[in-house]
Amino acid sequence: MTPFRPGDDGYEAFWEEAERHVLAGVAREVADMLREQAGLPDDDEDDPLGTLTATTQSTGTPREPDDPAARRLLPDASRDDDAVAAEFRHLTQTDLAAAKVRGLERFAALLEGAPSDAPFTEDPDDDDRAVVLVTRENAREFAAALTDVRLVVAQRLGLETDDDVETLHDEVLAGTDPDDDEREIDPTVRRYWGGIFVAAGFAQESLVGAMLDDHRARTSGG
Template sequence: MTPFRPGPDGYEASWEEAERHVLAGVAREVAALLREQAGLPDTDADDPLGALAATMQSTGTPREPDDPAARRLLPDASRDDASVSAEFRHLTQTDLAAAKVRGLELFADLLDGAALDDVDPSPAGLDYGLDDELDDRAVVLVTRQDARDVAAALTDVRLVVAQRLGLETDDDVETLHDEVLADAVDDDAARGLDADVRRYWGGIFVAAGFAQESLVGAMLDDHRASRSGG
């Protein structure tokens, strides 16, 4: 995986097939989690996000997520006032969840549709240990119009994976990052996670972070260039 760089049609990076396949699958899993936890109906042809039916359902008591990962994406508005949190969910949760689902599915579709191209077979990028026999590279193109939604989707993927791995602090994140890049991931006996599980999900966490940070960096480069007239 190489960093995203500004190009004439948007932001481009070179990803291996394994990277595209795995991250697209995880993005869809997170989208499905949000659908279930927020009470969004299943997809149908006339209302792909189930937003109309969910809006009609939201006139009653809003569904409060019981999955800790979903609560990271749909947090309480107030930790101290239950009535404020309930009202906030009633007014905003459906739209927020639907927007996140839209971004996650957009990101997954983008990865699935990435076309194989003539790319450098070994460009400088990130090696984070996702094991897979698929190694065909393709250019992943994120249009400027979709860039914010894709960056948000990558953040949502990271938040869910972080919860599953028990990453609570910056030190936890830094430790896992170093372990993944050094291929020195150990068991987490306290959470019942063996090294293979932590290595796999840790690789996804690090890869999503690398992609998100480089995409945001490319967007900032674009912004600076436009302000300077470059």
């Protein structure tokens, strides 16, 4: 995986097939979890995200997520006032959840090379890599999807602090397992999901950096 760089048609990076396949699969899993936790309807051909049905049936308070990972994506608006939190969830959760599901599904489709999104072009120097091209119009949504994937993986791995994240980064980059016996997650599982967390973070940070560089160049006339 290479960093994203601004190009004529958007932001480009070379990703290996395994990287595209794994991150697309995780994004779809997160979208499915979020759909279920938020009470969005299942897919249908006329309304694949269920947004129309969810909007017309959103009377009463939406389902409050009981999965801690979903609550990271759909947090309470207030920790001190349950009434305020419930009202805010009633007014915003359906739209917010549907938008996140939409972004995650589009992110996965792009990585899978869906023709409705930016196509892949093969890297002539590596048969296993292809260009992931994110249009400027879709860049914010793509970056948000990567952030949502990272938040869910972080919750599953029990990452609560910056120190936790730094420790995981060091383990992944060094290819080592934790030395202590306090981890509740199998080291092999932690290594696998840790790699996904680090890869998604690298992609998200480089994409946001490319967007900022692009914005500075355009506003300065460069």
